[in-house]
Amino acid sequence: MARAWDAIVIGGGHNGLVCAAYLARAGLDVLVLERRGVLGGASVTEEPWPGYRVSTLAYLCSLLQERIIRELELARFGYHVYAKDPAFFTPFPDGRHLLFWQDQRRTCEEIARFSRRDAEAYPRYEAFLERLARFAERMLLRTPPDLARSGLRDYLELGRLGLDFLHMDDAERIGHLRIFTQSVADFLAPWFESEEVKVTLATDGVIGTNGGPRTPGTAYVLLHHVMGKVNGHRGLWGFVRGGMGGVAAALAGAAQAAGATLRTEAPVARVLVTQGRASGVVLGNGEEIRGRIVVSGADPKRTFLHLVEASHLPEEFLTAVRNIRMEGCSMKINLALDGLPSFRALPGSTLLPHHRTTIHLCPSIDYIERAWDEAKYGHPSTQPMLEITIPTSYDDSLAPPGKHIMNIFLQYTPYRLREGNWHQLKESYADRVLALVEEYAPGFRNLVLHRQVISPLDLEETYGLTGGNIFHGEMAVDQLFFLRPVPGWAQYRTPLRGLYLCGSGTHPGGGVMGAPGYNAAREILRDLRRRRV
Structure with a gap:
């Protein structure tokens, strides 16, 4: 048998x-x-x-x-x-740049170059976001109550959530109501005046999301991405060895x-x-x-x-x-590089702190919103939002000596296209993406040895x-x-x-x-x- x-x-x-x-x-x-x-x-x-x-x-x-x-x-x-440090690097077309570090003091010094008001607000913003994350985090390993076929256990769980909510102060309760319904742009607006600071933080609100920074509900996606920890430190992200x-x-x-x-x-x-x-x-x-x-x-x-x-x-x-x-809007491009890119905003092709970050190529909230505007009508973004990482800046076992791997996660590339299909379009679209990186890092395309382009259609057909x-x-x-x-x-x-x-x-x-x-x-x-x- x-x-x-x-x-x-x-x-x-x-x-x-x-x-x-x-x-x-x-x-x-x-x-x-x-x-x-x-x-x-x-x-x-x-x-x-x-x-x-x-x-x-x-x-x-x-x-x-x-x-x-x-x-x-x-x-x-x-x-x-390996916990990322610095966390973020955003270069801007005018040659300026912004770095976010694990050390809050250093991050505030960076922010102050764009806005002293924002530098003063940032520690309060981080503390407030942490309070929201602590409550949301408690729900991650709890089974939701069933509101359609409710039993005693469901009512008890609802009561438990209600008590948790009552124990918050007014600002925290209002913050939760807002973060589940607001756009990430609206959530950040009362905290910061600098466009450069806001766009660097807003990217976490749209990753993997069919929506732009002004789409209601994207503030929660931001919260979802700051609920994690690396080595006990909340909000950090890192590279897994191997x-x-x-x-x-x-x-x-x-x-x-x-x-x-x-x-x-x-x-x-x-x-x-x-x-x-x-x-x-x-x-x-x-x-x-x-x-x-x-x-x-x-x-x-x-x-x-x-x-x-x-x-x-x-x-x-x-x-x-x-x-x-359940339709996606993201593409992944994986590259083998002959060396590290040198950015106009921070030149240098030896390993520098900004190579060890998540690199954002998206200079403004409006830039990301325009990218989404095209995608919601079935057109790939002419100028997509790019999130770039170089894992070999931490783990050199991933590539041959002197070589590097670059991951580019980008939006927006709608699964359902108005014209054509991704099997036909993905390579030419990847050319456009690499040209965009070249604008920020001259000579970048000459470093590319191999590339792998994974479209939304590939995500479905290859990865299920x-x-x-x-x-x-x-x-x-x-x-x-x-x-x-x-x-x-x-x-x-x-x-x-x-x-x-x-x-x-x-x-x-x-x-x-x-x-x-x-x-x-x-x-x-x-x-x-x-x-x-």
Whole structure:
């Protein structure tokens, strides 16, 4: 008789691995099935050119929950993060530049070159944002209450949230109401007068988002990106040793140490259903694998519209899934360089502090808004917003001696184009992007040895991200918390008994965070204890 598993996890992305590790630690016999030849999902290190190890998609780490890092002992499996310092470098067309450092005093000195008022406001802004982040952070590892099919537990959780809200002071309560509804531009406007300061901070509000800095709701995306920590320091981001595949490797090590079995090149074609409950999966080659529980780390649309036959799900639920906004607007360009770029604003091709930052090429709020204006009508931005990192400035093991890797994450490149398709357009569009970098760093294009261009269509076809959306669904207020993925099903369970979700399409959403996988494992184990599976 074929082996039957306690739990089968579809997808070896970081959330799937987190979920598998916790289930295995609880004594379950767990199998992870990853369709690609490498684990990690969007958190991978690959070798597109000999000798160069590239974080193909995700490129920085901060949001991975400290509790997960500690409990799974990820350091024992090689996990290490180099905290960025300085944090940001924004060069401007007029030759000026702005650096943000870990040391707040040094950052304020930089800001004072643009506005003394803003330099005085910045410490208060940071303190206020930290207070907001502390409250939001407490919700990351909590299961949202169900407002559609409420029970006693849901009312208790709502009461708990209400008490937390009442314990805030007035400014903090108002701040939370505003940050969930305002645009990032409106959120920053009362704090700062300098356009240069505002645009440097506003970029975190639009990353991966179908919206410009003046789009309501983008202030929350800013908060989402400052909730993380590196080595205990809130708000910092860093480079994972060995690339982002180092996250997946450590999680895989923890899962295997707990007894989980991991298989790659094992694409799941559909979920098996027996007598109204999930009972296993069928692989692309026809192999059937039985399991008591099936957990999908794929996005909700891929799970419910492709892996489960429609007859097993309520039509109302399927309609809600179809209506999830899940089209991306981002492109990733990975480059192998023959050396470091020299910027007009800070010349020098030896390793300098600004090479170790996140480099923003977007001189104003209006610049980003114009880029979004084009994209919302189906046209790639003529002048996109670029976020650039050079991971070899911290980890020289990623490239041959004297060579470097550059990651360019850019917006806006809409998944659904008004004209043409991304397979035809991506290389010519990448030429335009490199020409834009050249404007800030003369001679840059002569440094490029190899390039890899990943369009929204590639994100879908190669990496399984429906619509090319890096978050498994937009991070808008109507698709968050108890509304994620759809109302009534925000607690990792699904209408099909025995089938659960653990990916970023569930609360608390996207980013290399691990919280959805952690929360899903907790709910699965609760159901097993109560014999509800």
